[in-house]
Amino acid sequence: MSKSHPDQWTINPSSEPADPALVAALAQLATTQIADSGGPVGVVGPPLRHLAGPAGLCGTAVTVWTKPGDILLVLKAVDSIRPGDVLVIDGGGREDAAVVGDIVGETIAGLGAVGLVVDGAVRDVDGLDAAGLPTFARGAHPATGSNTGPGAINVAVQCGGVVVRPGDVVRGDASGLVVVPREHLAQVVELTTAVAEREDEWRRRIAAGESLPAATGIDAILAEVRGAPERPTP
Template sequence: MPQDNVRVHTAWDRVDPAVLDRFREHSVANLGDALDRLNIADGGITPIWTGARAVGTALPVLTVAGDNKAVIAALEHIRPGDMVVVNAFGYDGRAIVGDNLAQRFALYGAVGAVVDGYVRDGAIIEKLGVPVFARGLTPAGPFKNGPGTIGEAVAIGGVVVHPGDIVAADEDGVIVIPPHRADEALTAVEEIVAREAALDAEVAETRSRLA
């Protein structure tokens, strides 16, 4: 399929996989607290299957509402560890991603996808185990006309996502961490985890004493 109306930008860096591994140890809620409770996508974007979670480097895609030509074109630009992040304008009339695309994301090395829009084939995607986050499900398939962009900043859930940003997603939602704040976020979240562990221990001790 011709891709003449899909603009592609590829001159950006990806985060060290070891850094992504450290973020995978933490929940989105704790990461949100570590970043002053900012950079969190609105609560309308949620996992389409229970237990889905993923952390990756943002590969942003901008589409026309109800059209996934740019998402298909993005397949050839996926690198291992990427999270496909699609601004589909929150449109609920057409699914931008289905099981066919989801399994190809995984095949080419993507850790998952975040779609500010709707998707379909939820049960199959769950069976495949591909983490996909979206505003909901619809059986209606997309058009494939374009235009769109790949590798340029997009907005999802009210948060700007730049190519190369760290995107973490779990059952609570989605957060975006700029790479230049990665060390700061990791230091802060580790302190939060330590404080919460101390509070949990205090509660356990009190429960034991009152039993």
């Protein structure tokens, strides 16, 4: 839990939105597939989880670092939100002081934000849910902390052990969150599409009567490592 940041009090302009066609393509792919792609992807660790609104989000990161439990720069960050953005708040993992609630959530949803991610606590979960804002956080807590700062907007932050920079693309669903560096977005979409196509092929083969171990190549792997012939498919 860090009480300082090398760029504290900095307010940078938002990055250009990531390529909308690539963001839309990534939104069609599951976080599990993105995590399995082998590409340069950050997988956000627990205990961050889906708390309110729909589970699906995919958009360009607007980042906030705040002293754990402080709301000052979080409130200011609303001015940086554009349609398609995800507000990512590094609250230092503090769980006993919420840094965002339903007023901020309703406001950024009205500005076109597609999600809220907080490495820390939120409050007013019912209001965030009613706003339809996909919200991921460590947990909920009814009280806030301070409103004196320091904080920073659109600087590199950490979320669930993953570095998030302004302009990176955040994808969330019921399984969790992943972060794709914007410069690698096209590569990750291509790699993940191949994963999705492979999984579709597995499903087709299983539906046609092939066993799951045979369809997914597990039988072939076991035959190789055990030095035994593959079991014929019925």
